[in-house]
Amino acid sequence: MLPLYRKFVCVRVTDMRGVDLSRYVFDFDLTFAALMMHPDGTIYHRYGSRDSRSAHVWLSLPSLEIVLQESLRDHARYEPGKAKKELRTSFELPNPKVDRPVLMEEIPAYQRRDEGSCIHCHSINPAFYEEAQKAQQWKPEMKWVYPNPGQIGIDLDRDQQRRITRVDANSIADRAGLKRGDQLIRLNGVSIASAADLMFALDSIPTTQRSADMDLLRDEQATQLSLKLNKNWREGTPLSFAWRPFKWGLTPAPGFGGPELTAKELADIGLDPETEGTFAFRVQYLVTWNENRRYGQAAIKAGLRKGDIVLSVDGKSDFDSVEHFHSWWRLTRRVGQRVEINVLRDGKERTLFLKVLQ
Numbered sequence: 001m002l003p004l005y006r007k008f009v010c011v012r013v014t015d016m017r018g019v020d021l022s023r024y025v026f027d028f029d030l031t032f033a034a035l036m037m038h039p040d041g042t043i044y045h046r047y048g049s050r051d052s053r054s055a056h057v058w059l060s061l062p063s064l065e066i067v068l069q070e071s072l073r074d075h076a077r078y079e080p081g082k083a084k085k086e087l088r089t090s091f092e093l094p095n096p097k098v099d100r101p102v103l104m105e106e107i108p109a110y111q112r113r114d115e116g117s118c119i120h121c122h123s124i125n126p127a128f129y130e131e132a133q134k135a136q137q138w139k140p141e142m143k144w145v146y147p148n149p150g151q152i153g154i155d156l157d158r159d160q161q162r163r164i165t166r167v168d169a170n171s172i173a174d175r176a177g178l179k180r181g182d183q184l185i186r187l188n189g190v191s192i193a194s195a196a197d198l199m200f201a202l203d204s205i206p207t208t209q210r211s212a213d214m215d216l217l218r219d220e221q222a223t224q225l226s227l228k229l230n231k232n233w234r235e236g237t238p239l240s241f242a243w244r245p246f247k248w249g250l251t252p253a254p255g256f257g258g259p260e261l262t263a264k265e266l267a268d269i270g271l272d273p274e275t276e277g278t279f280a281f282r283v284q285y286l287v288t289w290n291e292n293r294r295y296g297q298a299a300i301k302a303g304l305r306k307g308d309i310v311l312s313v314d315g316k317s318d319f320d321s322v323e324h325f326h327s328w329w330r331l332t333r334r335v336g337q338r339v340e341i342n343v344l345r346d347g348k349e350r351t352l353f354l355k356v357l358q
Helices: 061-076 121-134 172-176 195-203 245-249 263-268 290-301 322-332
Strands: 034-037 043-047 154-156 164-167 183-187 211-218 221-228 309-313 338-345 348-355
Touching: 034 061, 043 061, 043 195, 121 245, 164 172, 172 221, 183 195, 245 322, 290 348
Parallel strands: none
Antiparallel strands: 034 043, 154 164, 183 211, 211 221, 309 338, 338 348
16 A cells, blocks of 8 residues: 555535536546545546446446555645646536636526525536537537547456457557557546546547547557547447436437336237347326426327337337437437337327427
Protein backbone atom coordinates (compact mmCIF):
# COMPACT_ATOMS: atom_id res chain seq x y z
CA MET A 1 0.00 0.00 0.00
CA LEU A 2 1.15 3.54 -0.71
CA PRO A 3 1.21 5.98 2.22
CA LEU A 4 -1.47 8.65 2.47
CA TYR A 5 0.35 11.89 1.84
CA ARG A 6 -2.71 13.93 2.71
CA LYS A 7 -5.95 13.11 4.41
CA PHE A 8 -8.52 11.39 2.18
CA VAL A 9 -12.23 11.65 2.89
CA CYS A 10 -14.97 9.42 1.44
CA VAL A 11 -18.24 11.22 0.75
CA ARG A 12 -21.40 9.40 -0.35
CA VAL A 13 -23.77 11.53 -2.41
CA THR A 14 -27.33 10.29 -3.04
CA ASP A 15 -28.96 13.61 -3.99
CA MET A 16 -27.72 15.83 -6.86
CA ARG A 17 -29.36 18.94 -5.43
CA GLY A 18 -26.63 21.50 -4.83
CA VAL A 19 -24.02 19.55 -6.84
CA ASP A 20 -22.07 21.53 -9.46
CA LEU A 21 -22.70 19.62 -12.70
CA SER A 22 -19.77 21.32 -14.43
CA ARG A 23 -17.34 20.11 -11.77
CA TYR A 24 -18.59 16.64 -10.81
CA VAL A 25 -18.73 15.19 -14.30
CA PHE A 26 -19.62 11.52 -14.79
CA ASP A 27 -22.08 9.29 -16.64
CA PHE A 28 -25.35 10.39 -15.04
CA ASP A 29 -27.19 7.26 -16.22
CA LEU A 30 -25.20 5.02 -13.88
CA THR A 31 -26.59 3.45 -10.71
CA PHE A 32 -23.13 3.72 -9.12
CA ALA A 33 -20.25 6.08 -9.88
CA ALA A 34 -17.17 7.03 -7.86
CA LEU A 35 -14.81 9.97 -8.36
CA MET A 36 -11.29 9.95 -6.88
CA MET A 37 -10.37 13.59 -6.59
CA HIS A 38 -8.26 16.28 -4.94
CA PRO A 39 -9.97 18.85 -2.64
CA ASP A 40 -9.39 21.50 -5.31
CA GLY A 41 -11.72 19.59 -7.67
CA THR A 42 -9.14 17.82 -9.83
CA ILE A 43 -10.41 14.32 -10.65
CA TYR A 44 -7.70 11.67 -10.71
CA HIS A 45 -9.82 8.72 -11.81
CA ARG A 46 -13.38 7.47 -12.16
CA TYR A 47 -14.87 4.12 -11.26
CA GLY A 48 -18.19 2.39 -11.81
CA SER A 49 -19.30 1.93 -15.40
CA ARG A 50 -21.23 -0.49 -17.57
CA ASP A 51 -22.57 -1.35 -21.01
CA SER A 52 -25.69 -3.16 -22.21
CA ARG A 53 -24.55 -6.51 -20.80
CA SER A 54 -24.93 -5.80 -17.08
CA ALA A 55 -24.71 -3.11 -14.42
CA HIS A 56 -21.91 -5.18 -12.85
CA VAL A 57 -19.84 -5.95 -15.93
CA TRP A 58 -16.86 -3.90 -14.65
CA LEU A 59 -17.53 -3.88 -10.91
CA SER A 60 -15.17 -5.92 -8.72
CA LEU A 61 -13.13 -5.41 -5.58
CA PRO A 62 -9.79 -6.07 -7.38
CA SER A 63 -10.56 -3.42 -10.03
CA LEU A 64 -11.61 -0.89 -7.39
CA GLU A 65 -8.37 -1.52 -5.47
CA ILE A 66 -6.34 -0.89 -8.63
CA VAL A 67 -8.10 2.43 -9.27
CA LEU A 68 -7.57 3.53 -5.67
CA GLN A 69 -3.88 2.65 -5.89
CA GLU A 70 -3.51 4.60 -9.12
CA SER A 71 -5.29 7.56 -7.54
CA LEU A 72 -2.85 7.48 -4.60
CA ARG A 73 0.08 7.52 -7.00
CA ASP A 74 -1.39 10.46 -8.89
CA HIS A 75 -2.11 12.24 -5.62
CA ALA A 76 1.48 11.78 -4.43
CA ARG A 77 2.86 13.61 -7.46
CA TYR A 78 0.06 16.14 -7.88
CA GLU A 79 0.92 19.84 -7.77
CA PRO A 80 -1.88 21.78 -6.04
CA GLY A 81 -3.18 24.92 -7.65
CA LYS A 82 -3.32 23.51 -11.16
CA ALA A 83 -6.93 22.40 -11.13
CA LYS A 84 -8.74 22.60 -14.44
CA LYS A 85 -12.52 22.82 -14.51
CA GLU A 86 -14.03 20.02 -16.56
CA LEU A 87 -16.99 20.96 -18.69
CA ARG A 88 -19.39 18.54 -20.33
CA THR A 89 -18.75 17.68 -23.95
CA SER A 90 -21.78 15.55 -24.87
CA PHE A 91 -24.04 18.31 -23.59
CA GLU A 92 -23.42 22.00 -23.14
CA LEU A 93 -26.13 24.06 -21.55
CA PRO A 94 -27.27 27.01 -23.68
CA ASN A 95 -25.62 30.24 -22.47
CA PRO A 96 -23.79 28.60 -19.53
CA LYS A 97 -22.97 30.73 -16.51
CA VAL A 98 -19.27 29.99 -16.40
CA ASP A 99 -18.67 32.14 -13.33
CA ARG A 100 -20.88 30.04 -11.04
CA PRO A 101 -21.83 26.39 -10.45
CA VAL A 102 -24.32 24.67 -12.76
CA LEU A 103 -27.05 23.34 -10.48
CA MET A 104 -29.76 20.95 -11.57
CA GLU A 105 -32.43 22.80 -9.56
CA GLU A 106 -31.68 25.96 -11.57
CA ILE A 107 -32.11 24.35 -14.99
CA PRO A 108 -35.51 25.56 -16.31
CA ALA A 109 -36.48 22.15 -17.72
CA TYR A 110 -36.17 20.65 -14.25
CA GLN A 111 -37.48 23.66 -12.32
CA ARG A 112 -40.90 23.19 -13.90
CA ARG A 113 -41.29 19.79 -12.26
CA ASP A 114 -39.13 20.28 -9.17
CA GLU A 115 -41.05 19.27 -6.05
CA GLY A 116 -38.14 19.86 -3.68
CA SER A 117 -37.39 16.17 -3.26
CA CYS A 118 -34.21 14.22 -3.99
CA ILE A 119 -32.77 14.84 -7.47
CA HIS A 120 -31.71 11.58 -9.07
CA CYS A 121 -28.68 11.39 -11.37
CA HIS A 122 -30.78 9.95 -14.19
CA SER A 123 -32.92 13.12 -14.28
CA ILE A 124 -29.99 15.21 -15.49
CA ASN A 125 -29.58 14.10 -19.12
CA PRO A 126 -33.28 14.56 -19.99
CA ALA A 127 -33.20 18.10 -18.57
CA PHE A 128 -30.10 18.96 -20.62
CA TYR A 129 -31.76 17.41 -23.68
CA GLU A 130 -34.89 19.50 -23.22
CA GLU A 131 -32.88 22.71 -22.78
CA ALA A 132 -30.77 21.99 -25.88
CA GLN A 133 -33.92 21.35 -27.92
CA LYS A 134 -35.54 24.56 -26.74
CA ALA A 135 -32.43 26.53 -27.71
CA GLN A 136 -32.35 24.71 -31.09
CA GLN A 137 -28.86 23.45 -30.25
CA TRP A 138 -29.72 19.76 -30.15
CA LYS A 139 -27.88 17.46 -32.55
CA PRO A 140 -28.78 13.76 -32.93
CA GLU A 141 -25.22 12.61 -32.17
CA MET A 142 -25.41 14.27 -28.74
CA LYS A 143 -27.50 11.43 -27.33
CA TRP A 144 -24.62 8.95 -27.59
CA VAL A 145 -23.12 9.90 -24.22
CA TYR A 146 -20.16 8.03 -22.72
CA PRO A 147 -19.45 5.61 -25.59
CA ASN A 148 -18.57 2.17 -24.26
CA PRO A 149 -15.34 0.38 -25.27
CA GLY A 150 -17.25 -1.65 -27.85
CA GLN A 151 -17.79 1.52 -29.89
CA ILE A 152 -14.11 1.46 -30.84
CA GLY A 153 -14.08 -2.34 -31.02
CA ILE A 154 -12.52 -3.51 -27.76
CA ASP A 155 -13.45 -5.10 -24.45
CA LEU A 156 -11.66 -4.74 -21.12
CA ASP A 157 -10.75 -7.16 -18.36
CA ARG A 158 -13.14 -6.94 -15.41
CA ASP A 159 -10.39 -6.71 -12.79
CA GLN A 160 -7.45 -5.21 -14.68
CA GLN A 161 -9.42 -2.70 -16.65
CA ARG A 162 -6.46 -1.26 -18.50
CA ARG A 163 -5.97 -4.60 -20.24
CA ILE A 164 -7.67 -5.25 -23.57
CA THR A 165 -9.26 -8.70 -23.79
CA ARG A 166 -10.80 -8.45 -27.27
CA VAL A 167 -10.22 -6.51 -30.47
CA ASP A 168 -12.96 -6.75 -33.09
CA ALA A 169 -11.85 -7.34 -36.66
CA ASN A 170 -11.87 -4.23 -38.88
CA SER A 171 -12.90 -2.02 -35.95
CA ILE A 172 -11.46 1.41 -35.11
CA ALA A 173 -9.13 -0.28 -32.62
CA ASP A 174 -8.08 -2.98 -35.07
CA ARG A 175 -7.29 -0.45 -37.80
CA ALA A 176 -5.27 1.57 -35.28
CA GLY A 177 -3.16 -1.49 -34.46
CA LEU A 178 -4.43 -2.32 -30.96
CA LYS A 179 -3.93 -5.92 -29.84
CA ARG A 180 -5.31 -8.20 -27.19
CA GLY A 181 -3.19 -7.86 -24.05
CA ASP A 182 -2.31 -4.19 -24.64
CA GLN A 183 -2.69 -2.02 -21.54
CA LEU A 184 -4.25 1.40 -21.97
CA ILE A 185 -2.45 4.29 -20.25
CA ARG A 186 -3.88 7.47 -21.75
CA LEU A 187 -6.44 8.48 -24.38
CA ASN A 188 -7.07 11.99 -25.63
CA GLY A 189 -5.09 13.34 -22.67
CA VAL A 190 -7.08 11.38 -20.05
CA SER A 191 -5.26 8.95 -17.74
CA ILE A 192 -6.82 5.48 -17.90
CA ALA A 193 -7.16 3.16 -14.89
CA SER A 194 -10.73 1.92 -15.36
CA ALA A 195 -13.51 1.39 -17.88
CA ALA A 196 -15.10 4.57 -16.50
CA ASP A 197 -11.90 6.51 -17.29
CA LEU A 198 -11.92 5.17 -20.85
CA MET A 199 -15.58 6.06 -21.36
CA PHE A 200 -14.97 9.56 -20.01
CA ALA A 201 -11.98 9.89 -22.36
CA LEU A 202 -14.13 8.80 -25.32
CA ASP A 203 -16.89 11.21 -24.27
CA SER A 204 -14.35 14.04 -24.08
CA ILE A 205 -13.61 13.74 -27.81
CA PRO A 206 -15.54 16.51 -29.63
CA THR A 207 -17.92 15.23 -32.30
CA THR A 208 -15.91 17.11 -34.94
CA GLN A 209 -12.58 15.51 -33.94
CA ARG A 210 -11.46 12.77 -36.31
CA SER A 211 -8.51 11.26 -34.42
CA ALA A 212 -7.41 10.63 -30.84
CA ASP A 213 -3.92 9.82 -29.59
CA MET A 214 -3.48 6.82 -27.31
CA ASP A 215 -0.59 5.76 -25.05
CA LEU A 216 -0.35 2.11 -24.08
CA LEU A 217 1.96 -0.61 -22.83
CA ARG A 218 2.66 -3.59 -25.08
CA ASP A 219 4.92 -6.27 -23.65
CA GLU A 220 6.04 -3.68 -21.06
CA GLN A 221 7.09 -1.29 -23.81
CA ALA A 222 5.54 2.17 -24.16
CA THR A 223 3.68 2.53 -27.46
CA GLN A 224 1.71 5.33 -29.09
CA LEU A 225 -1.14 4.86 -31.53
CA SER A 226 -3.80 7.08 -33.06
CA LEU A 227 -7.47 6.17 -33.38
CA LYS A 228 -9.02 7.30 -36.66
CA LEU A 229 -12.64 8.27 -36.06
CA ASN A 230 -15.41 8.62 -38.61
CA LYS A 231 -18.39 10.92 -38.24
CA ASN A 232 -20.68 8.26 -36.73
CA TRP A 233 -18.23 6.39 -34.51
CA ARG A 234 -20.21 7.18 -31.33
CA GLU A 235 -23.48 5.84 -32.71
CA GLY A 236 -24.69 2.70 -30.98
CA THR A 237 -27.87 0.69 -31.43
CA PRO A 238 -31.29 0.77 -29.76
CA LEU A 239 -30.24 -2.36 -27.86
CA SER A 240 -26.97 -0.85 -26.61
CA PHE A 241 -28.91 2.27 -25.54
CA ALA A 242 -31.78 0.39 -23.90
CA TRP A 243 -30.24 0.19 -20.42
CA ARG A 244 -29.94 3.98 -20.17
CA PRO A 245 -32.65 5.83 -18.19
CA PHE A 246 -31.92 8.71 -20.59
CA LYS A 247 -34.17 6.99 -23.13
CA TRP A 248 -37.26 7.89 -21.09
CA GLY A 249 -36.57 11.60 -21.66
CA LEU A 250 -36.10 11.33 -25.42
CA THR A 251 -38.87 12.06 -27.87
CA PRO A 252 -40.87 11.05 -29.80
CA ALA A 253 -42.31 8.54 -27.33
CA PRO A 254 -44.81 5.74 -28.07
CA GLY A 255 -47.17 6.84 -25.29
CA PHE A 256 -47.82 3.33 -23.99
CA GLY A 257 -46.04 0.43 -22.35
CA GLY A 258 -46.31 -2.49 -20.00
CA PRO A 259 -44.73 -5.76 -18.88
CA GLU A 260 -43.21 -8.39 -21.13
CA LEU A 261 -45.20 -11.63 -21.37
CA THR A 262 -43.80 -14.59 -19.45
CA ALA A 263 -42.96 -17.87 -21.18
CA LYS A 264 -46.26 -19.34 -19.97
CA GLU A 265 -48.24 -16.33 -21.21
CA LEU A 266 -46.55 -16.58 -24.62
CA ALA A 267 -47.42 -20.27 -24.82
CA ASP A 268 -51.03 -19.54 -23.80
CA ILE A 269 -51.49 -17.28 -26.86
CA GLY A 270 -49.87 -19.79 -29.19
CA LEU A 271 -46.30 -18.42 -29.36
CA ASP A 272 -43.28 -20.63 -28.77
CA PRO A 273 -41.16 -19.00 -26.02
CA GLU A 274 -38.20 -21.16 -27.06
CA THR A 275 -38.09 -19.68 -30.55
CA GLU A 276 -35.49 -16.96 -30.90
CA GLY A 277 -37.02 -13.53 -31.41
CA THR A 278 -40.37 -14.36 -29.80
CA PHE A 279 -41.50 -11.35 -27.84
CA ALA A 280 -44.74 -9.67 -26.80
CA PHE A 281 -45.89 -7.30 -24.09
CA ARG A 282 -49.19 -6.30 -22.54
CA VAL A 283 -50.32 -2.67 -22.60
CA GLN A 284 -50.59 -1.75 -18.94
CA TYR A 285 -50.63 2.03 -19.27
CA LEU A 286 -51.33 4.79 -21.77
CA VAL A 287 -49.60 8.09 -20.97
CA THR A 288 -52.43 10.59 -20.44
CA TRP A 289 -50.68 12.80 -17.87
CA ASN A 290 -47.99 15.51 -17.71
CA GLU A 291 -46.32 17.13 -20.73
CA ASN A 292 -46.21 13.81 -22.66
CA ARG A 293 -49.94 13.14 -22.56
CA ARG A 294 -50.24 13.88 -26.29
CA TYR A 295 -48.47 10.58 -27.03
CA GLY A 296 -50.90 8.50 -24.99
CA GLN A 297 -53.84 10.38 -26.43
CA ALA A 298 -52.60 9.63 -29.96
CA ALA A 299 -52.30 5.91 -29.07
CA ILE A 300 -55.87 5.90 -27.76
CA LYS A 301 -57.05 7.67 -30.90
CA ALA A 302 -55.34 4.95 -32.95
CA GLY A 303 -57.45 2.37 -31.11
CA LEU A 304 -54.97 1.00 -28.57
CA ARG A 305 -56.43 -0.14 -25.26
CA LYS A 306 -55.15 -1.29 -21.90
CA GLY A 307 -54.89 -5.07 -21.94
CA ASP A 308 -53.94 -5.30 -25.62
CA ILE A 309 -50.99 -7.60 -26.30
CA VAL A 310 -48.49 -6.00 -28.66
CA LEU A 311 -47.15 -8.67 -31.04
CA SER A 312 -45.12 -6.52 -33.43
CA VAL A 313 -44.41 -2.89 -34.33
CA ASP A 314 -43.71 -2.04 -37.96
CA GLY A 315 -43.04 -5.73 -38.51
CA LYS A 316 -40.45 -5.96 -35.72
CA SER A 317 -41.10 -8.57 -33.04
CA ASP A 318 -37.60 -9.55 -31.90
CA PHE A 319 -37.15 -7.07 -29.05
CA ASP A 320 -34.93 -8.24 -26.22
CA SER A 321 -37.00 -6.43 -23.60
CA VAL A 322 -39.63 -3.74 -23.12
CA GLU A 323 -36.74 -1.32 -22.50
CA HIS A 324 -35.39 -2.30 -25.93
CA PHE A 325 -38.78 -1.49 -27.49
CA HIS A 326 -38.85 1.97 -25.91
CA SER A 327 -35.26 2.68 -26.95
CA TRP A 328 -35.94 1.47 -30.50
CA TRP A 329 -39.06 3.64 -30.86
CA ARG A 330 -37.31 6.81 -29.67
CA LEU A 331 -34.21 6.25 -31.78
CA THR A 332 -35.74 5.00 -35.02
CA ARG A 333 -39.31 6.29 -35.42
CA ARG A 334 -39.66 9.72 -36.99
CA VAL A 335 -42.25 12.45 -36.54
CA GLY A 336 -45.04 12.08 -39.08
CA GLN A 337 -44.48 8.36 -39.65
CA ARG A 338 -47.49 6.03 -39.62
CA VAL A 339 -46.50 3.09 -37.43
CA GLU A 340 -48.23 -0.28 -37.84
CA ILE A 341 -48.95 -2.01 -34.52
CA ASN A 342 -50.22 -5.59 -34.46
CA VAL A 343 -52.05 -6.47 -31.25
CA LEU A 344 -53.99 -9.38 -29.82
CA ARG A 345 -57.33 -8.48 -28.21
CA ASP A 346 -59.89 -10.98 -26.98
CA GLY A 347 -58.09 -13.72 -28.88
CA LYS A 348 -58.18 -11.89 -32.20
CA GLU A 349 -55.35 -10.09 -33.97
CA ARG A 350 -55.89 -6.47 -34.95
CA THR A 351 -53.78 -4.00 -36.91
CA LEU A 352 -53.65 -0.42 -35.66
CA PHE A 353 -51.92 2.61 -37.16
CA LEU A 354 -50.39 5.24 -34.92
CA LYS A 355 -49.03 8.56 -36.22
CA VAL A 356 -45.77 9.60 -34.56
CA LEU A 357 -46.08 13.04 -32.98
CA GLN A 358 -43.43 15.68 -32.25
